[in-house]
Amino acid sequence: MTTLVLGLNGSPRREGNSEFLLREALRGAASKGASIVQVDLAFMDVSPCRACDACFSDGRCSLRDDMDQLYGLMEKADAIIIASPIYFSGMSSHTKTVVDRCQALWARRNVLKEARAPGDGAIILVAAQPNAKFDNALSELRAFLIGIGVRPTEKMTLGGLDRKGMVADMPASLERAFDIGRSLVPDINASP
Numbered sequence: 001m002t003t004l005v006l007g008l009n010g011s012p013r014r015e016g017n018s019e020f021l022l023r024e025a026l027r028g029a030a031s032k033g034a035s036i037v038q039v040d041l042a043f044m045d046v047s048p049c050r051a052c053d054a055c056f057s058d059g060r061c062s063l064r065d066d067m068d069q070l071y072g073l074m075e076k077a078d079a080i081i082i083a084s085p086i087y088f089s090g091m092s093s094h095t096k097t098v099v100d101r102c103q104a105l106w107a108r109r110n111v112l113k114e115a116r117a118p119g120d121g122a123i124i125l126v127a128a129q130p131n132a133k134f135d136n137a138l139s140e141l142r143a144f145l146i147g148i149g150v151r152p153t154e155k156m157t158l159g160g161l162d163r164k165g166m167v168a169d170m171p172a173s174l175e176r177a178f179d180i181g182r183s184l185v186p187d188i189n190a191s192p
């Protein structure tokens with residue numbers, strides 16, 4: 001069966017640095033035969049989690065918005081790549097809003113014991129400062145992936161990226177992102 005790799009873009013800048021690296025990662029996954037889907041979180045209609053705990057009873061969120069489609073994709077994906085800019089030393093608010101809404105997926109796994117098939121995950125973070133701090137976002141996104149049953153196996157952090165899309169002129173970084181995408185897809189054609 002074809003591997004599905006889901007890419008979540010947490011930047012509100014079209015053709016921003018997060019998106020360029022995410023696209024390369026998805027291209028890498030596609031180069032090994034995976035189906036790929038990119039979702040631009042900043043352009044979705046997603047309300048913040050209200051902590052109503054409804055998902056603890058049946059795994060369903062009580063809110064009706066674009067998360068309805070994303071939950072299904074996230075459960076189906078064999079691998080998930082999250083790309084976000086650093087905003088005030090954390091992930092973007094667009095990313096965090098979706099992360100919190102995945103409390104429903106956390107509840108399915110950890111409260112209702114409906115485990116999803118295990119998958120692999122990658123985290124890509126970009127920031128303007130050359131010595132930017134990535135620890136907060138990395139720690140939160142790792143906890144998130146583990147919480148929904150995805151192993152965070154790869155990460156890429158890149159500072160010094162201020163201007164929109166400037167990473168497009170950095171071939172070594174694009175190549176690293178491409179390789180991350182490839183590494184998420186099992187080599188089903190490998191000889192025994």
Ligand SMILES: Cc1cc2nc3c(=O)[nH]c(=O)nc-3n(C[C@H](O)[C@H](O)[C@H](O)COP(=O)(O)O)c2cc1C
Nearest residue numbers: 011016017018085086087088089127128129132161
């Ligand atoms: C609201 C806001 C907060 C930011 N905070 C930080 C920060 O704390 N550290 C940093 O190095 N860059 C910060 N940046 C810069 C972005 O991380 C940087 O421009 C990044 O390349 C944007 O990625 P994108 O092109 O994918 O949107 C901030 C940008 C914005 C808009």
